[in-house]
Amino acid sequence: DAGVIQSPRHEVTEMGQEVTLRCKPISGHDYLFWYRQTMMRGLELLIYFNNNVPIDDSGMPEDRFSAKMPNASFSTLKIQPSEPRDSAVYFCASSLLGFGQGRGNEQFFGPGTRLTVL
Amino acid sequence: AQSVTQPDIHITVSEGASLELRCNYSYGATPYLFWYVQSPGQGLQLLLKYFSGDTLVQGIKGFEAEFKRSQSSFNLRKPSVHWSDAAEYFCAVGSQGNLIFGKGTKLSVKP
Numbered sequence: 001d002a003g004v005i006q007s008p009r010h011e012v013t014e015m016g017q018e019v020t021l022r023c024k025p026i027s028g029h030d031y032l033f034w035y036r037q038t039m040m041r042g043l044e045l046l047i048y049f050n051n052n053v054p055i056d057d058s059g060m061p062e063d064r065f066s067a068k069m070p071n072a073s074f075s076t077l078k079i080q081p082s083e084p085r086d087s088a089v090y091f092c093a094s095s096l097l098g099f100g101q102g103r104g105n106e107q108f109f110g111p112g113t114r115l116t117v118l
Numbered sequence: 119a120q121s122v123t124q125p126d127i128h129i130t131v132s133e134g135a136s137l138e139l140r141c142n143y144s145y146g147a148t149p150y151l152f153w154y155v156q157s158p159g160q161g162l163q164l165l166l167k168y169f170s171g172d173t174l175v176q177g178i179k180g181f182e183a184e185f186k187r188s189q190s191s192f193n194l195r196k197p198s199v200h201w202s203d204a205a206e207y208f209c210a211v212g213s214q215g216n217l218i219f220g221k222g223t224k225l226s227v228k229p
Contacts, residue, residue: 004161033216043208043219056216091161106152107217109161 004110006092012116018080021113023092024073031098033107034067034077035091043091049075050098082117089114120145120213124220131199132228139194139223141209150212151192153183156222157205165207168192179203201227 005024013019025032033048047057052069060067064083069075079086093107121144131137143149150169154162166177173185183194192209204227210217 042221045216045218048216093162105150105212106164106167109154109163111161 004092004094004108006090006110006113008113009111010114010116012118013082014118015083016081017117018078019082019086019115019117021077021090021092021115023075023077023110025075025092025094026108027073029094029096029108031095031105031107032069032075033093033095034075035093037089037091037112038087046077079115082115084117087115087117120211120218122209122211122218122220124207124209124223126223127221128224128226130226130228133201134198137194137196137199137203137225139207139209139225141192141194141220142190143192143209143211144190145211145213149192151183151185152210152212152217153177153181153192153194154208154210154219155179155205156208162208165194199225199227201229203227 007022030051034046035043036046037043044059046059047067048055049069065079067077089112091109091112093109095105095107097105123142125140152167153165155165156162165181166175166183168175168185176182181196183192185192204225206222206224208222209220
């Protein structure tokens with residue numbers, strides 16, 4: 001398996017533009033997570049899905065952020081309009097199971113997308 | 119509320135020396151505990167995990183961690199550090215459906 005795939009790896013955009021980050025989870029994994037990593041705040045969970053359904057989006061910072069999972073093999077995180085404070089590394093992760101369901105619930109992370117908003 | 123504390127932001131050790139990275143958690147029930155490593159410009163890689171059973175768990179790359187319920191700790195150890203171990207290390211606790219991460223400890227290795 002190729003692991004979790006994210007694209008693009010780097011994105012530079014101007015303030016006010018729409019940004020779309022993409023993720024392909026590991027095949028067969030039922031859970032998909034979006035994280036944001038910054039120096040100031042560390043790793044923050046933005047949203048996670050179970051079987052393509054959003055379960056907890058309480059970490060999504062503002063209405064400018066939205067995430068979708070139209071099928072089991074693809075998810076997007078969209079920022080519209082983008083702002084300089086959105087600059088961060090965004091990680092996607094997937095896991096076979098959730099917690100309390102056994103030993104298959106460790107999360108596998110993608111390489112991340114480094115977003116710079118000018 | 120669940121939380122994870124990694125008290126050391128940055129640690130420097132000499133190559134060949136032993137290593138211990140500290141992690142304390144706050145969680146009401148039996149925790150699911152993890153250590154991840156992140157090399158510069160890379161994603162996070164799982165080193166080891168604890169769910170139940172033996173409180174001393176072995177991971178990849180020669181790392182181990184010990185769960186101590188009385189101290190709410192899950193410290194990561196390695197007997198002899200290699201230069202390639204220089205990275206950032208994250209402790210995490212499983213809560214509901216997701217992970218709560220500590221702020222990380224950056225490890226530097228001196229020749």
